[in-house]
Amino acid sequence: MKQFPKKLKILGVPYKVFYVNNLREADTEGKDEVFGSISHCDKIIKIYIKPPRPSEAIFITLIHEIIHAILNDAGLDFADEMREEHVIKTLASCFVSFLVDNKFVELPK
Numbered sequence: 486m487k488q489f490p491k492k493l494k495i496l497g498v499p500y501k502v503f504y505v506n507n508l509r510e511a512d513t514e515g516k517d518e519v520f521g522s523i524s525h526c527d528k529i530i531k532i533y534i535k536p537p538r539p540s541e542a543i544f545i546t547l548i549h550e551i552i553h554a555i556l557n558d559a560g561l562d563f564a565d566e567m568r569e570e571h572v573i574k575t576l577a578s579c580f581v582s583f584l585v586d587n588k589f590v591e592l593p594k
């Protein structure tokens with residue numbers, strides 16, 4: 486991949502992805518300072534990319550938000566939000582290292 490995608494289809498649903506240099510701007514609600522967020526209603530994902538943030542970290546955040554979209558679409562509702570975040574963080578990191586280590590993806594430089 487030469488650059489991170491600005492448009493994604495997740496389970497057939499189109500999403501727009503915005504890459505921002507400000508942690509608060511990375512919150513779709515503009516409330517908190519975050520590395521990434523997703524608006525399930527507006528189908529928007531925002532990812533913090535300000536250098537020197539490594540492309541692997543950016544990719545992990547992107548996959549993280551994609552997993553949020555998938556779980557939301559599947560109607561999988563974790564009763565415990567902290568547990569949901571922990572599960573998604575683990576899955577995102579593991580998927581990215583799997584994809585990169587096995588050369589399924591080459592990250593933008």
Ligand SMILES: [Zn+2]
Nearest residue numbers: 549553570573
């Ligand atoms: Zn999350």
